[in-house]
Amino acid sequence: MKLTGVEVREIRLPLVAPFRTSFSAQTARTALLLRAVGTDAEGWGECVAMADPRYSSEYAAACADVLRRFLVPALTGHEHLDAAAVAPALAPFRGHRMAKAALEMAVLDAELRSRDLPLARELGAVHDRVPCGVSVGIMGSVPELLDAVSDYLDAGYLRIKLKIEPGWDIEPVRAVRERFGDSLLLQVDANAAYTPADARHLARLDPFGLLLIEQPLDEEDILGHVQLAKSVETPVCLDESITSARAAAAAITLGACSIVNIKPGRVGGYLEARRIHDVCAAHGIPVWCGGMLETGLGRAANVALAALPGFTLPGDTSASDRYYRTDITEPFVLLDGHLPVPAGPGLGVAPVPAALEEFTVSTEWIPA
Numbered sequence: 619m620k621l622t623g624v625e626v627r628e629i630r631l632p633l634v635a636p637f638r639t640s641f642s643a644q645t646a647r648t649a650l651l652l653r654a655v656g657t658d659a660e661g662w663g664e665c666v667a668m669a670d671p672r673y674s675s676e677y678a679a680a681c682a683d684v685l686r687r688f689l690v691p692a693l694t695g696h697e698h699l700d701a702a703a704v705a706p707a708l709a710p711f712r713g714h715r716m717a718k719a720a721l722e723m724a725v726l727d728a729e730l731r732s733r734d735l736p737l738a739r740e741l742g743a744v745h746d747r748v749p750c751g752v753s754v755g756i757m758g759s760v761p762e763l764l765d766a767v768s769d770y771l772d773a774g775y776l777r778i779k780l781k782i783e784p785g786w787d788i789e790p791v792r793a794v795r796e797r798f799g800d801s802l803l804l805q806v807d808a809n810a811a812y813t814p815a816d817a818r819h820l821a822r823l824d825p826f827g828l829l830l831i832e833q834p835l836d837e838e839d840i841l842g843h844v845q846l847a848k849s850v851e852t853p854v855c856l857d858e859s860i861t862s863a864r865a866a867a868a869a870i871t872l873g874a875c876s877i878v879n880i881k882p883g884r885v886g887g888y889l890e891a892r893r894i895h896d897v898c899a900a901h902g903i904p905v906w907c908g909g910m911l912e913t914g915l916g917r918a919a920n921v922a923l924a925a926l927p928g929f930t931l932p933g934d935t936s937a938s939d940r941y942y943r944t945d946i947t948e949p950f951v952l953l954d955g956h957l958p959v960p961a962g963p964g965l966g967v968a969p970v971p972a973a974l975e976e977f978t979v980s981t982e983w984i985p986a
């Protein structure tokens with residue numbers, strides 16, 4: 619397609635409950651939605667950057683700026699733009715992977731809709747539904763945590779992930795393991811809250827039979843994770859550190875992780891996410907799909923990605939109502955612990971206009 623322009627829409631969705639991690643406490647989700655308009659097609663993309671640079675260096679206002687000044691202009695002049703051409707065209711601009719991912723996603727959605735092809739088919743999905751886990755925030759007390767976990771298990775989630783940080787780790791994990799038993803699929807996510815000096819402390823999680831400990835150390839501390847992986851039994855999984863297929867290959871080869879959390883927004887898009895899946899599969903490394911509190915747009919694409927063969931662990935592809943009372947698309951509803959893979963062309967979903975309007979903060983048209 620020939621790109622006419624991109625509409626950048628800031629939305630703000632209240633969360634059903636505060637979501638606290640080692641790096642922030644959120645009561646609402648600010649996100650950017652992109653609508654790529656072409657001569658004969660249009661498509662939707664979602665930028666997963668937070669309002670402030672606390673998960674990674676990107677943040678929503680910076681994404682809007684880099685899209686406006688550099689990324690959208692870089693796609694003009696392409697008579698027959700397709701998704702494969704987006705990353706090479708944006709490569710001269712360093713970083714800004716979440717902004718690039720959103721733009722590629724919108725072009726990919728437009729291209730696939732015009733070809734009447736579901737994203738799952740394009741990516742190589744082998745399942746028509748995916749098993750779902752849930753990410754549980756840091757709570758005010760252990761009883762409050764146990765109630766939240768109990769509710770999520772009643773909802774049917776197949777795996778529990780607990781956010782941890784120094785001072786909220788051993789005790790909540792012990793309490794959940796003791797209350798819900800050894801068969802519960804249980805893992806933790808530190809969001810880089812620890813240092814290599816905490817190795818002996820983190821080894822105290824070993825008796826609880828966790829599936830993994832996610833991103834215990836700083837995203838740049840690959841060698842620290844290599845050392846840590848040698849001194850704890852719990853498998854190390856990386857999230858923030860895995861920014862590309864190259865980074866995944868290096869981390870795996872060095873022994874920094876034995877499981878990878880794949881997030882398309884973090885790595886520059888769904889095509890790079892598939893490449894990371896393929897690199898991990900070649901190394902025999904299981905992967906799962908991480909979450910960034912996406913709306914139904916990103917959720918639809920993540921579920922399609924999570925249906926690839928190497929995604930052998932339940933992901934953070936939770937139902938819409940884990941985060942939002944009202945989603946901007948038709949809600950994703952958990953059924954027997956699974957979400958269905960969208961079967962329509964492209965993302966297979968689109969915003970519900972009334973919901974979109976309700977949560978829109980601003981819109982901007984960037985001509986190509």
Ligand SMILES: CC(=O)N[C@@H](Cc1ccc2ccccc2c1)C(=O)O
Nearest residue numbers: 639644668673753908909910911934
């Ligand atoms: C589901 C989950 O735990 N996601 C991230 C952390 C996270 C937490 C809170 C967020 C709030 C706004 C935007 C992105 C966010 C990402 C993670 O796996 O590390």
Ligand SMILES: [Mg+2]
Nearest residue numbers: 807832833857
């Ligand atoms: Mg994480």
